[in-house]
Amino acid sequence: xxxxxxxxxxxFRKEGQNVTLSCEQNLxxxxxxxxxxxxxxxxxxxxxxxxxxxFQKGDIAEGYSVSREKKESFPLTVTSAQKNxxxxxxxxxSKGRGNNEQFFGPGTxxxxx
Amino acid sequence: xxxxxxxPEALRLxxxxxxxxxxxxxxxxxxxxxxxxxxxxxxxxxxFTLYSAGExxxxxxxxxxxxxxxxxxxxxxxxxxxxxxxxxxGTLSGGYNKLIFGAGTRLAVHP
Numbered sequence: 001x002x003x004x005x006x007x008x009x010x011x012f013r014k015e016g017q018n019v020t021l022s023c024e025q026n027l028x029x030x031x032x033x034x035x036x037x038x039x040x041x042x043x044x045x046x047x048x049x050x051x052x053x054x055f056q057k058g059d060i061a062e063g064y065s066v067s068r069e070k071k072e073s074f075p076l077t078v079t080s081a082q083k084n085x086x087x088x089x090x091x092x093x094s095k096g097r098g099n100n101e102q103f104f105g106p107g108t109x110x111x112x113x
Numbered sequence: 114x115x116x117x118x119x120x121p122e123a124l125r126l127x128x129x130x131x132x133x134x135x136x137x138x139x140x141x142x143x144x145x146x147x148x149x150x151x152x153x154x155x156x157x158x159x160x161f162t163l164y165s166a167g168e169x170x171x172x173x174x175x176x177x178x179x180x181x182x183x184x185x186x187x188x189x190x191x192x193x194x195x196x197x198x199x200x201x202x203g204t205l206s207g208g209y210n211k212l213i214f215g216a217g218t219r220l221a222v223h224p
Binding site: 004040041042043045090105109 | 202204211215
């Protein structure tokens with residue numbers, strides 16, 4: 001089955017810790033994205049990557065970091081500099097090159113203890 | 114400022130009671146309008162893409178339409194399994210494939 005997987009489903013972080021959220025896709029998509037979802041708000045873009053070894057900041061990149069070493073993988077690190085990290089994190093991918101349809105993974109819920 | 118606004122925030126329907134969800138946008142150079150369905154605790158599921166005013170797309174009990182200023186998601190004779198949050202997003206012409214999301218409409222269909 002082609003799709004996007006995210007792990008873990010639930011993640012708990014202590015104050016001052018960095019944590020990494022995994023996102024893998026086997027759709028052969030060029031572009032990948034990370035969004036944050038908070039109650040009552042629309043999805044907000046954290047980072048995006050249109051091609052391997054290249055990525056760009058989205059609207060709320062502060063306190064987050066990413067890498068894109070492989071086409072299939074786009075991990076997100078939530079650093080201790082992110083002051084309010086408790087949220088639902090969604091990874092998405094698209095074919096890129098003008099094709100706009102983004103497909104989402106199942107999400108990771110991060111809670112700070 | 115580019116913005117997407119959805120209304121109502123929440124909608125409660127009886128099974129079989131048709132209605133419409135609204136998505137209005139102030140996105141200059143809109144390149145596409147997307148509808149997603151999201152169940153609690155899950156990722157959004159892609160439903161439709163609309164590219165030009167007058168375009169319509171259908172899937173089972175759902176029909177999406179687009180005008181120059183807004184999009185509607187019409188739900189005909191809904192069933193309880195249609196209960197979900199429906200998200201609308203617009204994408205801009207030029208640049209990368211950025212989606213601007215509305216906050217969603219929470220739909221509850223009761224038997």
